[in-house]
Amino acid sequence: MEARWCFKRSMYLKTHIRRKDGKEHVYYSIVESVRVRRRHVYQRRVLYLGELNTAQVEAWQRTVEVVTERGERRQMRLFAVGQGEVAANEDDVAHVVLSSLCVRRPREFGACWVALRMWEELQLDDFWKAALGGRRGEVAWEKVVALLAVNRLVAPRSELYIHEKWFGQTGMTVLLDCDERVAEKDRLYRCLDRMVEHKEALERHLAGRWRDLFQAQCDILLYDLTSTYFEGDVEGVPAAQRGYSRDRRPDCKQITLALVVTTEGFPLTYEVFDGNRVDVTTLEEMVEAVERKHGQARRIWVFDRGIVSEANLEFLRARGARYLVGTRRAWLERYERELLSKDWQRISDEVEVKLMAGEGAKEAFILARSTARRKKERAIRRRMVGALHKDLRALQTLVSKGRLKNRDKLLQRVGSLEERHRALWGYLAIAIPEELPLKFSWRFDWRKFLVAHRRDGAYLLRTNISGKDPDELWRQYIQLTEVEACFKALKSDLAIRPIWHWTAGRVEAHVMVAFLGYCLWVCLKRMLWARASGLTPWQVLEQLKKILLVEVWFKLKQGGCICLERITQPEAAQAAILAQLGWQLPAQPPPRIHTSMVPGVWQT
DSSP states (O other): OOOOOOOEEEEEEEEEEEEETTEEEEEEEEEEEEEEETTEEEEEEEEEEEEOSGGGHHHHTTTOEEEOTTOOEEEOEEEETTSSOOOSOGGGEEEEEEEEEEEEEEEEOHHHHHHHHHHHHTTHHHHHHHHHTTSOOSSOHHHHHHHHHHHHHHSOOOHHHIIIIIGGGBSHHHHHTOOGGGGOHHHHHHHHHHHGGGHHHHHHHHHHHHHHHHOOOOSEEEEEEEEEEBSSOOTTOTTOBOOOOTTSOTTSOEEEEEEEEETTSOEEEEEEEETTOOGGGSHHHHHHHHHHHHOOOOOEEEEOGGGOOHHHHHHHHHTTOEEEEEOOGGGGGGGHHHHHOSOOEEOSSSEEEEEEEOSSSSOEEEEEEEHHHHHHHHHHHHHHHHHHHHHHHHHHHHHHTTSOOOHHHHHHHHHHHHHHTTTTGGGEEEEOOSSSSOOOEEEEOHHHHHHHHTTTTEEEEEEOOOSOOHHHHHHHHGGGHHHHHHHHIIIIISOOOSBOOOSHHHHHHHHHHHHHHHHHHHHHHHHHHHHOTTOOHHHHHHHHTTOEEEEEEEEETTSSEEEEEEEOOOOHHHHHHHHHHTOOOOOOOOOEEESSOOTTSSOO
8 A cells, every 4th residue: 555645844953063173063953854755854944043052152151141030130151961061160151951942932023124124224213313312201212113114014004903913923122122112002102193293304304315325316206196084083183074085985084195206206295185175276385395395496397187277387487397297188189180190209119209389488288199098098988888888778778668757767867877977978968858658868979989089098298398309208207107106005005094093193193104114115116126126125025024033942951041032044035035135134132041930931
């Protein structure tokens, strides 16, 4: 009978002996053994513990710290039973019982370490230490801010979740060199109350770091708005109003978030507006905010058609600013002939542009059309036409079969269809005669529809910039996708929505924490772009999240126990990422010796 073999796993302590300069050095590792066939065993090193004998007395006696029940601390040398020579002073030696090995408390380490590395690259630790260092508290407030920002990047959840679950599942105590008090619930909320007043100083600091680290240019600024909604009534937040919801949650109150970024995607400033604020009314306030924080300069402002108005453009011209903006689709009717002409400048396989003079000497227009955009718009239009005709035929069937006999109810149904198919209703003519029996018919204006069909994929840009080629202007305009990418990251990956806070100050602090999380994300993105362009921030975080921090415990012959907190060895994919970025994991934390047994470590 053929034997059936299955995977069998076991872990044990393995020694490695190396002779150097006439001395014997003994190293220890925790190894996982996996039997995959009858005669084939695969071994993988999980943890490297280093040298646990007296050959490294001088190194160990600087790192092993004795912790007594009274809180007293002193240095000891570490001695593995059966290895090396007994030191002269037995009181200065810790005899480790290797057979008592216990590994416990695996905690997430790698992703948190990357986030804190970005935090230090942006010198946010120094900024918040200067901003909050004078505030009273048992734990440094800058460490609480760092904890909130790291959580927002790595595993965004509420402050209550950080306190109750997430903090204890990570190695943040080692990374921040603090204890559990940094994640107390009240401390996290009080930290939110202290952050918002430093918003302008923070934005100035970050603008300087973008220039120093990545040579970011602020002469072209991208501006756009989005919204994020609340759960609950939030009566204590005046800015929470119902308005146009980009999240498709018109049932919820919301705030409007305005963001200004550079062409590389580096955020410069943000503002929180009332949820019912109309986009076109926000531009003047944002321009003045940017000039107040970053100085007045002859910048180029790029924004979409939702913010365009004649008053806004005149405001920019009066301040000596330049603009490159989209226009409403109705403006394409003025350039119907140009759409049909052949004198286009091809700038890629899918995009063509042409430059046209405006009505006055102040402006020019760039007409662009995209093959990919045309295909997308026509697919959407076909789907919309199909849905409209399906609903009209269903309503006509109800009338013809006598299931709908009341004319007022029929008009209500037609009104509901108009609301649902507003984009196509202008091509439709409805006929509902007054006389009985009730009849319902319609006519679709296909000729008018085909005229609009020819404009699919085309759009018109408007600018007061002179002396530039249309392809260069078009490329500047499409960089608005950097703002869209920022909003996508804020909403999907950094979980800025929904908002659960019910006070105005903490709502603004919640947005600031999300802003800080995005700053860490974009900093990592630009570093990857320079060193490992094939990787995305989320791929790096997901891979390095598998690097854990564990506790390795041994009993001591003379009583008590020793705890070695150890960072697990990177596997092949993680090691490749670290090598490509030129990063090294931090040094292993120093061991800690307890003079009495710690409850709960060894199960009896």
